Amino acid sequence: MTTFVELLVNGISIGAVYALIALGFVIIFKATEVVNFAHASLLLAGGYLVARLWPLVGFWAALLIGVAAAALVAAAIEFLVIRRADVASHSVLAIVTIGVDIVITTELTRQIGTDVLAMGDPWGSEVVRFGGVTLAETRIVALVTAAALITAFLLAFKYTGWGVAMRAAAEDAETAALMGVRLGRVSMSAWAVAGGLAAVAALFLCVFPTPGLDRSTSLVALKAFPAAILGGLDSTTGALVGGLVIGVTESMMSGYQNDMVFLGRGIGDVAPFLVMLVILLIRPAGLFGTKELARV
Amino acid sequence: MADLVVRDLVVGYGPVRALRGVSMRVPSGSIVAVLGANGAGKSTLLRAISGTLRFHRGACRGAVTLGDRRLTGLDAASVVARGVVQVPEGRRVFARMTVEENLRAGGLGRPRRDYAKAHDQVVELFPVLRDRARQRAGLLSGGEQQMLAIGRALMAGPTTLLLDEPTLGLAPLMAARIAETIKEINSLGTSVLLVEQNVAMALSLASHAYVLEVGEVALEGAAADLRAGDEVRRRYLGVADAVEGTLETRTLSRWS
Ligand SMILES: Nc1ncnc2c1ncn2[C@@H]1O[C@H](COP(=O)(O)OP(=O)(O)OP(=O)(O)O)[C@@H](O)[C@H]1O
């Protein structure tokens, strides 16, 4: 039972981190109808800066710079690539983002080499015990931080002028423009927010029990794609639920894999994609989505 | 306040020519009607003024000016900031957002302090928008959606309002209600460019009218003259029957 609770809480925690990534992915899709395949590279860029800078400026300043830089890079992609590209189809833009992803990721993996970079976080490998349940501090901080960021985002999305402009533009860009909404600003801010969230997620993907940031970190980030897709690419609620589903599934599958040897080793890594496939077979638009993937 | 002037406007969607040298003037404070059959280029004219042709892969030549400021070449949001706001054909309310949020979207470009005042004016004009504030706009009736679309545009504080077929698909009573509202909005000092297929209604509201025919101004004049003469009937309706009867069948056929 305690194992189950530990796995569940860890799953929710990692799921909340996936949700941060998926949320950014969904915001970008809502604002620009572009599937951003460069998302994992934004995450890697943010995480890399934190890892490199903390010995120089301290952890918190490094984190701030990492988040700001990821937001800036994302905004730059929007401004230089997405906005300029005068192409008819959003799927072409999606392919362009693959190109951007390759450029950024290749350069960063070259910089990282075979190193495993510590994140310099203050939580280290401390654990907390509640009754018989043992949890890593990092998992608790991740859960609390992700929950706070997601709540803040959803409140802003619902109540601020920025949120109203985002939703209006997502629903009907031409009419939003007719109402005076500056679409360029809306889409650039969406990219920036998504980049910032990805950098925060990078931190929590690389702290204990993970040894640190290495060149495979962006592969870990890929698990958030099924989270976004199974929730429905254009649904913020979907991103949250999708993130949690993926996180808990992965945690449970890894935790109990000895009882499920018939499924093979490493089922925890495959599980997110299996869950996604099953859900898409039943609901092609994802759990909460309104636009089918075929439209992408 | 300034006149909205359109000069030699040519618009093409790729190889399709939708406007071929249209000129017109909306004097400050007036209501000007634009009439024309389906496909005459009425919505295209409004898109060119509002700067939304790019959403339709259209391009334009010629000039649109408000006073001594050129609107051509500006993006849609900048045109709104200059005080020229459009209520698009088919209402286009944000269906997934609440009525209140729709109004808010309309006022996004304005300073906060103007917002409350604009909001009060709009709900006074359309009390139903206050009663339904928290309801999703997609659930409103057609007439209510049209009121919301107009209210939303008013939130931007327009000096010139562009209306694209505001009575399209509305029952006669609701159409009359919308007509009344247009008159009221105009009496508060807003110029109106009214695109309509409901000829009788448009000519009764407007002081001046233009008839578009395949992308050109085929006829223009004081609304009273056009109402009195049979030129509009011949050119635009293509029949010589009693105007009222003809209008009714046209309106009915549009509902189907
Ligand atoms: N997005 C577009 N792409 C290509 N051609 C278009 C487009 N929009 C309009 N057209 C063409 O331009 C011409 C004028 O269309 P427009 O919509 O301006 O007419 P309208 O007078 O508003 O008609 P209606 O009364 O049916 O609304 C038509 O021939 C139409 O087929």
Ligand SMILES: [Mg+2]
């Ligand atoms: Mg039209």
